[in-house]
Amino acid sequence: MPRLTLYSLLIISLAGYVLMGYFIERSNFELLITVYTSLFLLSYLIIKNKGAYNFNVLLLSGILFRFCLIFSIPALSDDFYRFIWDGRIQQLGFNPFDFTPRQFLNQNSDAFLNQLFPLLNSPDYFSVYPPFSQILFKIASGIGQDNLQVNLIVLKSMIFFSEIGTIYILYRLILKRKKDLSLVLIYLLNPLVILELTGNIHFEAFMIFFFLLTVLLFYNQRFIGSAAALSLAIQAKLLPILVIPLLIKKIGLMKTVWYGLICILITTLLSIGIINTPERISHITESLNLYYGKFEFNGGIYLLFRTIGWAAIDYNPIVLISKLMILFTLTGMVYIYLKESDTLSGFFWVLLIYLGFAAVVHPWYLTPLVALSIFVRYRFILVWSALIPLSYMSYRTLPYNENYWITGLEYFIVVGYLYWEVKFLAPASNPVILKNEVSE
Structure with missing residues (x-):
């Protein structure tokens, strides 16, 4: 690809990331999906037509795309309000696992928390975020205090530097396996990874x-x-x-x-x-049980079983179906443990099975699979990463309403593409973007 054409595509991509980060709300689905899809097409064109002399340019571009999002307020997820809430709780000397947000405000007064409370998506649930995440929340709160924007910049900066580290380690792992370094571009330039991690603080x-x-x-x-x-x-x-x-x-x-x-x-x-304390462990377990037994979003196989169950018994069988999904998940994981000898590709398939049978599959859940897809020969995850933003259609209206036809289309294409890869491509081929196989 001529340098001028490459630079043009990179500049247009940068404009797209700025547009997504600073000017598009998730309720504006038509514009959101147009820009998101355009970024995937641009990424495909850039990688497909890459030249060896362009690698450093692409590396710096992937870093720049992430950096330009550090100062934006996340538009595609509101989870960050809970991150800041948990950090503020700790700065005030309380444990985030002792109270739900509503319980805390019933007993304590804090102007910043009163400002955050209406923005929380789970005010009646105990926190489910592990200790390492809680440490980061507390650090961000200590620096940002009651300034929402500074809290966000600190959190995004942490994720930005972790992404730099990830790119470097991917580079090292690819070198160790003596494969084409351009494989790192699968992760480096993937719009889902850029927008959902640095852009939306996951x-x-x-x-x-x-x-x-x-x-x-x-x-x-x-x-x-x-x-x-x-x-x-x-x-x-x-x-x-x-x-x-x-x-x-x-x-x-x-x-x-x-x-x-x-x-x-x-x-x-x-x-x-x-x-x-046993009480804090109980609170975390309670919230996890609610998550796995009550919530549902973009879970393809789960929705299929739920639809069948609803037709059979005339009510939402979420509790029963959730247990059935856990059984299928465990069975699939045991199979992988017995058959797979490669750590990276093995974890890829374990995570895929987990998400395949999950009731909740948010777009950012796919980002670990995008990273691990570098170490398997199939590229259906990249297709899924391009399709899963369709799930944002659910946020066009209040209350949120998932379009099951769109969810079905998403999974139909992904499963169909996986079938095509397995059935018709030679085992050593690596379709779609990069023609390299990585194995131990």
């Missing part, structure tokens, strides 16, 4: 960074450091704990048990300062 960014660090240290046989990094990944999001059984084929059962015990010990030591 802590999957830290989960991805610490998990990839876990793997890098593990490959270098620094097992204690690897277990510590995995502990931090779990502290950011709980899901990385699912990777431990995948280590059995690498280091054997007993070494995996010791590795897991070290990880659990570090996690416990890091958590004990904030989660240190």
Whole structure:
């Protein structure tokens, strides 16, 4: 691609990210999906027509796209209000797991919290965010105090630097496997990753960074450091704990048990300062049970079973279907544990099974899969990452109303594309964007 054309595409992309970050609300679905889709098309064109001499330009562009979002107020998610709430609670000397927001305001007075309360999406639920995330919330609150914008800049800056770290570790892992360095562009230039992590403050960014660090240290046989990094990944999001059984084929059962015990010990030591009573553990469990037994959003297979169940018994069988989804999830994970010998691709499939049967699949949930897709030969996740913004159609009106036809279309295309990849592409091929296979 000529340099002038490449620079033109990058400048248009930068304008698109500025537009998404500063001028588009999620209720304006038509404009949102137009710009989002355009960014994916631009990313595809840039990567497909890349030249070796352009790599540094693309690397700096991916970093710039993220940096330009640091000063924006997240428009696609309102979870950040709870992050700031939990941080403020801690700055006032309280534990965020002791009260729901409504309970706290019934007993205490704080002008900034009174300002935040109407903006919370879960005022009657206890916090579910792990201790590492709570530390970051507290740091942001300590710096930002009662200034919402400063709190946001601090949180976004943290995620921005974690993303820089992720890109570097991906680079190291690709080098270690002696593969084309351009594979890093899959993550670097993916609009979903850029907009949902730095743009909308989702802590999957830290989960991805610490998990990839876990793997890098593990490959270098620094097992204690690897277990510590995995502990931090779990502290950011709980899901990385699912990777431990995948280590059995690498280091054997007993070494995996010791590795897991070290990880659990570090996690416990890091958590004990904030989660240190049965009541606080009960509050977290209560909120998690509500999440897995009450909420539903963009869960394709779940919605299919729910529709069948509703037709059969004439009411929403969410409790029963949720338990059935857990059974399917566990069965699928056990299969992966028994069959998969590669840590990175194994975790990819474990996470895919988890999200495939989940009742709630927000767009940013896919970002770890985008990072891990570099280490598998299939590219259907990139198709899913381009389609999942369709779920924002639910926010066009109040109350929010999910369009099940759109959800069905999203999953139909993704499953269809996966079937096409498995059925018709040669095993060693790597479709869509980059023609490289990565394996241990």
